[in-house]
Amino acid sequence: MGRGGAVKPFALRVTEVVPETAEAKSFVFDVPPELRQAFAWRPGQHVTVVVEMDGESLRRPYTVSASPHAGEPLRITVKRQRRGRVSGYLHDHVQGGSVLRVMPPFGGFCLDPEPTSHRTLYLFAAGSGITPLYAMLRSVLAAEPYSTVHLLYGNRNAKSMIFRQQLDALLQTHDEHLSVTHVLSSPSWWSATEAWRGRIDADAVRRFIDTFPPYAQDAQYFICGPGSMNVDVRRALMDLDVPPERIHAEFFGAAPPDDDTSVVAVASQLTVQLDGVRHDVAAPEGKTVLQALQQAEVDIPYACQSGLCGACKGRLRRGTVHQRAPLALEKTEIEQGWVLTCQSVATSPQLWLDIEA
Amino acid sequence: MNQTMPILPVEAYVDTEWFEREQRLIFSKTWRFAGLAEDISEPGQYLSVQAGLNNLFIVMGRDHRLRAFHNICRHRGTQLLRAEGKGRKAITCPYHDWTYDLEGRLISVPQQEKEFPDLDTSCLGLLPASVDLWRGMLFVHPDPDADSIMQWFGDVEPYLGPHRPEELVEYADGAGQEEIRANWKIVVENYIDAYHLAHLHSGTLAMYDHSRIESGFVGPHFAFYEPLAPHYAKNLEANAPYPLIDHVPADKLGAFVPMLFPGLGLSETESAWSIFHVVPLAPDRTRVVLRTKVMNVSEWQFAKQEWRSAGFWSTQIRGKYEGHGDDDPMASGDFMQEDIYACEQQQKSLRSPYFSVGATARHGEAAVRDFQRLVAQWVEGAP
Numbered sequence: 211m212g213r214g215g216a217v218k219p220f221a222l223r224v225t226e227v228v229p230e231t232a233e234a235k236s237f238v239f240d241v242p243p244e245l246r247q248a249f250a251w252r253p254g255q256h257v258t259v260v261v262e263m264d265g266e267s268l269r270r271p272y273t274v275s276a277s278p279h280a281g282e283p284l285r286i287t288v289k290r291q292r293r294g295r296v297s298g299y300l301h302d303h304v305q306g307g308s309v310l311r312v313m314p315p316f317g318g319f320c321l322d323p324e325p326t327s328h329r330t331l332y333l334f335a336a337g338s339g340i341t342p343l344y345a346m347l348r349s350v351l352a353a354e355p356y357s358t359v360h361l362l363y364g365n366r367n368a369k370s371m372i373f374r375q376q377l378d379a380l381l382q383t384h385d386e387h388l389s390v391t392h393v394l395s396s397p398s399w400w401s402a403t404e405a406w407r408g409r410i411d412a413d414a415v416r417r418f419i420d421t422f423p424p425y426a427q428d429a430q431y432f433i434c435g436p437g438s439m440n441v442d443v444r445r446a447l448m449d450l451d452v453p454p455e456r457i458h459a460e461f462f463g464a465a466p467p468d469d470d471t472s473v474v475a476v477a478s479q480l481t482v483q484l485d486g487v488r489h490d491v492a493a494p495e496g497k498t499v500l501q502a503l504q505q506a507e508v509d510i511p512y513a514c515q516s517g518l519c520g521a522c523k524g525r526l527r528r529g530t531v532h533q534r535a536p537l538a539l540e541k542t543e544i545e546q547g548w549v550l551t552c553q554s555v556a557t558s559p560q561l562w563l564d565i566e567a
Numbered sequence: 568m569n570q571t572m573p574i575l576p577v578e579a580y581v582d583t584e585w586f587e588r589e590q591r592l593i594f595s596k597t598w599r600f601a602g603l604a605e606d607i608s609e610p611g612q613y614l615s616v617q618a619g620l621n622n623l624f625i626v627m628g629r630d631h632r633l634r635a636f637h638n639i640c641r642h643r644g645t646q647l648l649r650a651e652g653k654g655r656k657a658i659t660c661p662y663h664d665w666t667y668d669l670e671g672r673l674i675s676v677p678q679q680e681k682e683f684p685d686l687d688t689s690c691l692g693l694l695p696a697s698v699d700l701w702r703g704m705l706f707v708h709p710d711p712d713a714d715s716i717m718q719w720f721g722d723v724e725p726y727l728g729p730h731r732p733e734e735l736v737e738y739a740d741g742a743g744q745e746e747i748r749a750n751w752k753i754v755v756e757n758y759i760d761a762y763h764l765a766h767l768h769s770g771t772l773a774m775y776d777h778s779r780i781e782s783g784f785v786g787p788h789f790a791f792y793e794p795l796a797p798h799y800a801k802n803l804e805a806n807a808p809y810p811l812i813d814h815v816p817a818d819k820l821g822a823f824v825p826m827l828f829p830g831l832g833l834s835e836t837e838s839a840w841s842i843f844h845v846v847p848l849a850p851d852r853t854r855v856v857l858r859t860k861v862m863n864v865s866e867w868q869f870a871k872q873e874w875r876s877a878g879f880w881s882t883q884i885r886g887k888y889e890g891h892g893d894d895d896p897m898a899s900g901d902f903m904q905e906d907i908y909a910c911e912q913q914q915k916s917l918r919s920p921y922f923s924v925g926a927t928a929r930h931g932e933a934a935v936r937d938f939q940r941l942v943a944q945w946v947e948g949a950p
Contacts, residue, residue: 328699328717356717423631427699428715451610451628451669 741859
């Protein structure tokens with residue numbers, strides 16, 4: 211499964227553009243039979259869209275919001291970012307019939323349903339963080355009949371809720387296995403939506419778990435939202451004795467501020483084993499490993515370049531690096547030597563990395 | 568198929584060696600009933616339960632999730648917790664005060680620097696086990712990686728009653744224990760024997776229609792249903808002993824009486840839901856733990872229903888025989904006392920060299936033969 215770098219993008223035709231809210235649209239793709247295998251995705255994974263603009267090749271990862279277990283076609287749901295060039299382009303210029311260049315699915319933040327599993331899935335979504343969690347919950351409801359999903363969904367107001375109608379419909383058909391609790395930070399006075407007032411913070415998490423204690427005892431917790439919400443929810447769960455192995459998180463929207471300029475890269479000799487092919491690159495001081503490799507035109511995988519998506523993951527075999535904000539990595543992965551090249555600066559004169567595309 | 572050959576030898580019902588093998592190969596390797604969901608409802612509450620050779624305890628964390636561990640201190644094996652309790656934030660061994668948190672991590676070893684300078688506490692956490700909830704019942708399994716409880720019960724679930732035990736309330740007078748002087752398999756065979764219903768219980772179970780039984784094994788579990796007898800069904804609202812369970816649809820009125828392997832019986836009827844938990848104590852002794860749940864309505868409703876139905880039951884129930892005294896189970900009019908009596912009478916003969924099984928009913932005792940075959944399969948090397 212490609213990770214958006216050493217694999218080339220494929221031209222995929224958009225069959226439909228669906229407005230979800232004033233700021234979010236879904237783009238449904240037609241994947242021809244010969245590409246079905248390459249584009250098979252797991253619930254929670256992303257695809258990278260590559261767009262040429264002003265002479266630059268821009269790439270952005272977007273979560274696949276459809277479920278492969280519910281027989282749905284490949285679809286991404288994109289929220290327009292205020293100064294987002296790619297999201298702006300998609301919203302303003304792409305319609306049914308347009309062709310986009312898309313790289314195959316990747317990502318480790320996944321929920322794979324098992325038909326005999328008996329689980330309680332707690333999903334914490336804020337804003338567009340709903341996209342991977344929506345794919346996950348559709349998959350559980352379709353393919354894991356003994357499990358139950360509890361969703362805590364935070365938004366500004368009812369109008370900004372993505373997938374509102376779809377969730378209401380699922381509550382009708384799967385009411386024994388799904389609960390949806392809305393949290394609104396600025397609800398309109400006239401809003402008739404039943405919701406908790408405020409944000410998804412430690413109190414909301416405690417209240418949520420108290421209201422929906424697990425029935426199936428194999429409980430797993432998935433979090434997707436902006437940096438501070440992620441941190442707050444994780445801490446609140448751990449304060450309730452939830453073991454860290456059961457908590458899975460992905461950052462969306464604003465990353466926590468990256469003001470870590472404490473460590474400056476030293477000049478280093480990089481050796482990268484990329485899918486078995488060795489590349490030797492002299493990395494200048496002050497550049498991240500990814501920047502050094504891009505400058506040397508080594509075709510390594512990458513997408514968001516902010517430490518959020520995990521596409522640029524590699525295994526450090528020799529040498530040391532400092533990682534600024536490797537948000538896409540779990541603590542155990544970092545301990546095992548995984549690094550994000552977009553976040554890594556060399557702190558030793560020699561580095562050896564293994565990267566698989 | 569020769570119906571007169573016993574499938575299990577007599578030794579299976581009297582020998583200690585067989586008993587130990589069953590404890591090891593059946594009761595230590597299957598999901599074991601541990602209580603009702605309400606038994607642990609608050610973080611910090613715990614209870615301990617024996618699953619074959621293993622004593623396990625279940626404790627609830629602040630995330631309202633249950634954890635199960637082997638009830639063994641990693642120091643020198645002392646059993647940590649007693650039967651049940653509440654308010655625990657940590658588990659401390661009574662012997663040397665080694666302390667574990669609710670995730671099982673070893674967090675305190677008294678005088679560690681002096682007495683255990685090289686101790687790696689991260690390797691000495693409590694041994695995890697499995698725990699899950701199903702149909703309002705707690706189950707444990709000694710293996711932390713046991714197959715999901717739905718893999719174990721999923722196939723038989725459609726054949727059980729439509730009852731939602733989580734919505735019913737426990738009826739205090741329905742809780743109790745019996746100690747039966749018979750092997751646990753004699754007790755289970757009695758539970759699943761259909762042939763005796765119209766005979767041993769001719770005066771005590773005639774409100775169900777034994778001529779329309781639907782039963783059979785689904786995997787290792789035995790499913791059973793019989794509808795109401797016409798004379799009882801005719802005026803059910805008035806004649807049910809307790810308020811009717813409101814979520815049982817008309818076409819499912821009757822008695823669902825499954826026996827879930829290896830020894831959890833359920834009785835799911837029009838007005839009550841009970842568990843019949845078979846606990847082997849010795850080759851010739853078995854405890855049965857009983858609990859009952861009923862509709863969540865007022866005491867007044869129960870009293871009213873009792874008065875309404877009293878006339879029906881006074882004519883309906885009679886002892887099988889005229890009594891030999893106040894304690895004669897065969898005159899008691901109590902079907903459980905009748906079953907206990909039959910089981911004990913059967914066990915008594917097993918030691919006689921003249922004991923044999925002459926024949927078994929083709930249909931009514933098919934379940935008994937199937938159950939014996941099942942036990943033989945689980946206990947390796949059995950005939």
